[in-house]
Amino acid sequence: MTIHAFQRSLEQKLTELGAESPRFDAAQLLRWLSGQEQAWLIAHAADPCPEDWQSRSEDALARLRGGEPLQYLLGEWEFYGLTLAVGPGVLIPRADTETVVDACLERLTPSSGPVIWDLCSGSGAIALALASCRPDARILAAEFSDEALSYLRRNIAALAPGQVEAVQTDVLTRLPDGVCDLIVSNPPYITGADMQTLSPQVRHEPELALYGGEDGLRFYRQLTRSCYDHLRPGGWLIFEIGYDQGESVPELLRQRGFAEVFCQTDLAGVPRCAGGRRPL
Known part of the structure; x- marks a missing residue:
């Protein structure tokens, strides 16, 4: 052969x-x-x-x-042209999430040195993709899980040492100190019903990174409230969202007072990210 x-x-x-x-x-x-x-x-x-x-x-x-995911078997996966270490305990980066990175880059201020927070960072896929495109940015990547944090630190050391900083925190109860120009998050957003229908491969991924409460909106409710005061006027909050959250998440952003609220689809035409801007 x-x-x-x-x-x-x-x-x-x-x-x-x-x-x-x-x-x-x-x-x-x-x-x-x-x-x-x-x-x-x-x-x-x-x-x-x-x-x-x-x-x-x-x-x-x-x-x-x-049922083991191919990405876990290989120990790595590509995202936005970067090779990231992955394995049990961390969410696998998916090509759909590149839409979120694009949305962030489109809305980042052209002035130098933007400060970015990536909440629920997992392997660091979004933070490191942004770092690769904006080497002038200072990026904080926040993750709660010990297992995911080990991959996050490993990927930062390989791809953006000195530019991206990893911190461990539960973003539902405590955000980092300070203010920033952009907050991005791919939070857990799968509903209780959808958790019962996941493929064997997805079931190998950590539930902590998947389950977003019974209606899938637990993290969005909290972060739209808590992130507002950590954004500079004119700063953006951008989320990855589930396929059926194209109306609910933008509405949460509007209720909190965000302006220029948008919902953006991925290449397949599926709602993939939503965001809003703190008014100037």
């Missing part, structure tokens, strides 16, 4: 497992099994596939059949 044929067989097996992106996932799995970069694998596609890659793939596929 050639390396190319082996990759095609991985793609077929991942399709049978219900992978959403079997071709992409097969390429990532092959890169992990081989220890080689994609360019090398393409150049050697016609070479015989080493037997140990094939034998190790059986164990990997068994883990995936058991």
